[in-house]
Amino acid sequence: MLKSIKRELRHLYGAAILFFYYIKWPVFIGVPLMYEYLGFKKNIYLNILWIWCVILIVKDFVEMARRYKKGEKIWK
Template sequence: MDKNEWMRELRHLYGAGILFFYYAKWPILLGLPAMYYGLDYPHNVVLDILWVWSLVLVLKDLYVWFILKESYCESGRCKTEKKERKNDGGDNTEDESS
């Protein structure tokens, strides 16, 4: 295999990982403790690693949502963008007369 084939395969694995954790992080984060303590499921190191990784991803999402969004809106950018989008010359302008 040459370098381009390896890079293509790494991109496929990266994309699969993004899709997997996008949909599976909350079920893993909430379901694994329920399986361990509620259903007496035997502990598994691989699932523990997936749980820790899911926890890190959820904490990152919460940080981005609450901290960065708040600082973005405090700078005044989110309010001005709404005003600019409102009158962007599209189909639904307010000054249109019938």
């Protein structure tokens, strides 16, 4: 039982990584556009998703700067 739960949690974790890897830039750009130009009402869940994507984007730039300082390849 515990082994199957761990396996399922691993699958969810992998799906979340793939989701945020490919969706962070469209969410970062799209949510403000939806609010400003398309007339969407403010939504706490979209705001939280947008903030999470901003954190991931900042993390990517910090990681890229760290690799550049070490002389490593920036994109792996």
